[in-house]
Amino acid sequence: xxxxxxxxxxxxxxxxxxxxxxxxxxxxxxxxxxxxxxxxxxxxxxxxxxxxxxxxxxxxxxxxxxxxxxxxxxxxxxxxxxxxxxxxxxxxxxxxxxxxxxxxxxxxxxxxxxxxxxxxxxxxxxxxxxxxxxxxxxxxxxxxxxxxxxxxxxxxxxxxxxxxxxxxxxxxxxxxxxxxxxxxxxxxxxxxxxxxxxxxxxxxxxxxxxxxxxxxxxxxxxxxxxxxxxxxxxxxxxxxxxxxxxxxxxxxxxxxxxxxxxxxxxxxxxxxxxxxxxxxxxxxxxxxxxxxxxxxxxxxxxxxxxxxxxxxxxxxxxxxxxxxxxxxxxxxxxxxxxxxxxxxxxxxxxxxxxxxxxxxxxxxxxxxxxxxxxxxxxxxxxxxxxxxxxxxxxxxxxxxxxxxxxxxxxxxxxxxxxxxxxxxxxxxxxxxxxxxxxxxxxxxxxxxxxxxxxxxxxxxxxxxxxxxxxxxxxxxxxxxxxxxxxxxxx
Numbered sequence: 357x358x359x360x361x362x363x364x365x366x367x368x369x370x371x372x373x374x375x376x377x378x379x380x381x382x383x384x385x386x387x388x389x390x391x392x393x394x395x396x397x398x399x400x401x402x403x404x405x406x407x408x409x410x411x412x413x414x415x416x417x418x419x420x421x422x423x424x425x426x427x428x429x430x431x432x433x434x435x436x437x438x439x440x441x442x443x444x445x446x447x448x449x450x451x452x453x454x455x456x457x458x459x460x461x462x463x464x465x466x467x468x469x470x471x472x473x474x475x476x477x478x479x480x481x482x483x484x485x486x487x488x489x490x491x492x493x494x495x496x497x498x499x500x501x502x503x504x505x506x507x508x509x510x511x512x513x514x515x516x517x518x519x520x521x522x523x524x525x526x527x528x529x530x531x532x533x534x535x536x537x538x539x540x541x542x543x544x545x546x547x548x549x550x551x552x553x554x555x556x557x558x559x560x561x562x563x564x565x566x567x568x569x570x571x572x573x574x575x576x577x578x579x580x581x582x583x584x585x586x587x588x589x590x591x592x593x594x595x596x597x598x599x600x601x602x603x604x605x606x607x608x609x610x611x612x613x614x615x616x617x618x619x620x621x622x623x624x625x626x627x628x629x630x631x632x633x634x635x636x637x638x639x640x641x642x643x644x645x646x647x648x649x650x651x652x653x654x655x656x657x658x659x660x661x662x663x664x665x666x667x668x669x670x671x672x673x674x675x676x677x678x679x680x681x682x683x684x685x686x687x688x689x690x691x692x693x694x695x696x697x698x699x700x701x702x703x704x705x706x707x708x709x710x711x712x713x714x715x716x717x718x719x720x721x722x723x724x725x726x727x728x729x730x731x732x733x734x735x736x737x738x739x740x741x742x743x744x745x746x747x748x749x750x751x752x753x754x755x756x757x758x759x760x761x762x763x764x765x766x767x768x769x770x771x772x773x774x775x776x777x778x779x780x781x782x783x784x785x786x787x788x789x790x791x792x793x794x795x796x797x798x799x800x801x802x803x804x805x806x807x808x809x810x811x812x813x814x815x816x817x818x819x820x821x822x823x824x825x826x827x828x829x830x831x832x833x834x835x836x837x838x839x840x841x842x843x844x845x846x
Contacts, residue, residue, distance in 0.1 A: 362740070364394040366765040366819070368494055369736035371462075382508075383494045384767060394737060394760075408440040450521050452477035455750045456539065456547055458529045458694070459555030460484025461493060462736060463723030463743035465511050467553045470747030472520045478751045481523045481547060483539075485556070486578060489514065489524075494736060496582045497603070500589075501610035509579065529556065532698040534716055551718055551750035554695060554706060555743065558688035558724035558734065563598075567660030573682040576607050588681045591615030596669045596679040598657065600627040602768065604685030605640075608649060609769045611683070619677050620644065621655040621669070631764050631775045635790070636797045636813035643771055652677075690725045690732060705732040710756040712746035720746035729759055761827050765819055772816040777801070777809035777826045789844055800845060805831045807838070807845075818842070 363377040364370070368384035377391035409423040410416070414430040423437035455471045455478050457464045468482050484490055491509035498504045517524050527541035538548040560575035562568060574584050585607075589595070593616045597608045600622030608618045620627075626637025627644070641651045656672035660682060669677045690705045701707040701715040705727030712720045712728070722742035724734045741757050748755040763776035779801055781788055787802045796814030800807055800822070807825040812818060821838045832845060839846050 362394040363391040364737050366390050366392055367767045370492075370494060371737055371740040383492060383498070386767065390765070394741070409437040410440045412436050412438055450477050450479045452479060453550035453752075454479045454481065454548060455551045455553065455747075456549035457482045457553040457555055457747075458539065459553075459557055459723070459725075460486065460490035460524075461555060461557050461723060461739065462511070463557075463739040463746075464553065464555030465490050466740050466743030467555060467720075467722060467747030467750070468517075468522045469520070470744045470753075471751040472522065474748045474751035474753040479523075480521065481525055482517070483525045483527050483529060483541070483547070485526075485528050486580075487526060488579070491579060493577075496576070496579065497606040497610050499579075500576075500582050500585055500607060501613050506579075529694060532694055532719075534698050534719070537718070549718075552720070553743075553746050553750055554714075554719065554721040554725055555723050555746075556691045556694065556725060558690050560684060561687045561689050562684060563657075563686050565657050565660055567662065567666070568684070570660055570662045570666045571664050572662075572666040572680060573660060573684065575684045576603060577688070585611070585681070585683065589614040589616055592617065593680045594678045595619070595681045595683065596621060596677055597683045597685055598669075599683075599685035599687070600624070600651070600653070601630065601685060601687070602628065602766070604683070605644075605768050607683050607685055608644070609647070611681075612647060612649060616681070618648075619650040619652065619679075621657065621671075621677075622651070622653045623655055625653055627651065627653070628768070628773075631766065631773065632813065633779055633797075633799050633811045635792065636773070636799070636811055639795070639797055639813055640768070640771065640773075643769065647769065688724065688734065692725060695721065695725070703727055710745075710758060711749050711754075712742055712757060713749070720750055722746045728757065731759070731762075733762060761823070763823055763826075765816060771814060772812075773814075774812040774816040774819040774822070775810065776823055777807075778803075779809035779811040781809075789842070791842070791844070798842070800842065802832065802845075807832065807835070 363372045365381045367386045367390055370381050370383040372378050377388045379388055409418045411427045413432050416427055416429040418424050423434040426433050457467050468480050471480050489510040495504055529539050530542050531540040538546045540546055560577045589611050595611050595616040595618050597604045597620045600620050608620050612618050626634045627640045644651050658672045659670045660666055661668045661670055666679050666682050669679050692702045692706055695706040696702050706714055706721035706725050708721050708726045708728050714721050723739035726742055745755040745757045766773040781801055789800045791798045799811040801809035806829050810822040825835050825838055
């Protein structure tokens, strides 16, 4: 793999390649000081083509640094072999092993790029289910908010794929045959492979709510979903967002910019329960109310009412919330059906090792689909790293992924937040330090003399110090700068 520096946006997770971070993040707009270096385990480049030796009697070709003792076909000795140079390819058209990648998200596109950087000779095919060019999924909420246009979404133009001899195919993969090493597309086309990279991501979880199939009820995962929501949004339109996680809140904020009357329903006791402690979640709820949104936590949905189209959402307590539009932001599930169907090991996701190999070493799994060391993070930086490692290895390299810390630095509806580690204490062996003020909250969770988790809301200026404290596992007396900023930690 070529040496390429990578930089991760600590707010949205976007990954940038280059000697320096960009001036601003193209996804969330933050400045370059919120980018940090992202380290990947470098791979060894693919070996050069092996020289060969041709028997001058029968034409048999032997690969290796020296000829065989005798020809296995006609029996003549090594003296009757002549050296054969690797076949040249002056047109630069790849003729080597075929790397087939299923999925056009960031993991799949990075896998294709790394495969080409690793070997100029491998043939690469990228199959994507969605129409058009692969795009920044992270930017869909900005598209919904009217901050970017369709033309801002593609990861790369057509020319990028052509220049790298990456064959972009639009189709839906429905089966994998590991014995014949080919995949079947829904249109009946079969594509063979030498190495297969599964990067087919995840799908939105649709809860089994009566009425969920009515017109006006939409998941929010793809460009087509975003366009469907845009067509229904407008001043005075009553919108109910089911799910108070990151995607739900971003969708709520985007729809609010179109003049929609927005209600957010969250089944947990507070917003962003995976990223925020309860006090911070309550502060965020107040912030949403200040933006004109209504928030209902501990919501239990009984039915989505209406005839053909949605009319209202009814809760278990009898509350009826009028709705012209319902957005389902209820999480995602890995698209593991192809892997299960062909007999790969699947738990929560498709199980992979540090090389991103599945239980079949000729097949790799990456991104939302992959379960690595028991984790299925579903985050952009992980998908990028997975794709880089799998693409290099599929093309003959030797790269490994050893994991990265799970932390979230977020900017949700213009509020800075940060969470890392065990910020929710599991038992009395944890010590919790909390501070709060107007619009800000800090929680540090300690155990055995070290900081093991943290939550920051409204002011994330301590995020670098906190991240270093948690990741280094150093004892609190060694954390001089953090202890100076938070004296009660001593």
